[in-house]
Amino acid sequence: MWQTFLSSLFPLRCFGCGLIIPSHQKYLCEKCLGRMPYTHWRLDSENCMYEKINSLVNIESASALLFFDKDNLTQKLIHFLKYKNYPELGAWMADLWFENNKNQIFLKDIKSVVPVPIHRKRLKLRGYNQVVPCAQRLAHLLNCEYNDSTLERTLHKKSQTMLNKFDRIAKMKNTFTRINNHSSHYLIVDDVFTTGSTIVSCAEELLKNPQSKVSVFTLAIA
Template sequence: MQSLKNIFSSTLHLFYPHVCTGCGSDLLEENNLLCLHCINDLPHTDFAQFNNNPVEKIFWGRIPVTAAHSQFYFAKETLLQHLIHQLKYKNNTAIGFYLGELMGTSLLQSNRFNHIDYLVPLPLYPDKERKRGYNQAAIICNGMSEVMNVPVLKDTIIRQRFTETQTRKHRTERWENVEGSFVVKDPAIIKGKNILLVDDVVTTGATLEACGSVILQTEEVKLYIATLAHAAK
């Protein structure tokens, strides 16, 4: 019987190969998304453990952030860029959920994110989210929620106007591009809460600052920030 199962499994793998999302290797366990080589190649930062880390310094003098973290270092033409591209543009929500679980685990291991009340994905403009089919930040939050046991708040903070891509803009242009883009629909929901605002990549922090500043207008809110990746300017 076991021999028949092995034959069936081998035949199934031949026609429907289960391959690593990172490198395409088929040398991985059945339920894994990444092979051991790619898992070991992920560039973790350990920022969650330290005050005044590089992500927190981005927001110094701009908005009061209680604590901030990025799970990975970002660089072009790397495994991590490939995985984020898979999440954002190739409908690979499974990898986003998985990376969110990794980030949630790191936050649990830190004593600096112990009292989060809500995970808030950075909102997309509704037309953009409909076109993509999902908000990648919400997928990351779902993975984090699975391990942190913290609810995801998806519709209380909304993006009320379309903004151009930030990729080729400098810091001042990025801020002007997103200023006034966000609104809190029901401040009573987040009043007095510890809010963890989540996105995929932080560079200058302009978009997170614009959204975070609106959140902080609600009474007695504490703001935390977490992103999958930190891209040095």
């Protein structure tokens, strides 16, 4: 009764188009859900994201769920995820990706899921790390370790949107520190892949142990 009353006062709205949606639906109306810009990439070495990262640091596989572009549906979802206090949106997106990748051979070798850490200053300001629920959900789905204690972000960087690829990579040097020397096959999880500077920096730290391997998953790729 109270839920019905509250729903009438504060109806759920689609993150894409703003239309009111039924209480049983999550985040998007049926129309917007049907126009999600999926990459349809498997977690493997046969996509451009893998090629971009692997040209800079040796990884095993890579995948992204959605294509990100200015003003497209993905940008709206990421905006809600990062700035509107909807971190659980990442777990929902992890479910969407896993449903189409659960039988991929590369997944069977993943032993530890690592969210890209944010600096404590940004964590205090935002109140949460937006990729944590996604990483936790993937660890559950893969039946492997969730690991947020191996990498630490030790330098706080200002926005790098105006820098080119090589300047970004140079700026990201020594941004992350490896806290322990455990070996594993790590799946690094981030929200949006742009130049790859953040992913490369994280991977370099994890691969300081020569027995370790790295794969990458992001919710979107620009």
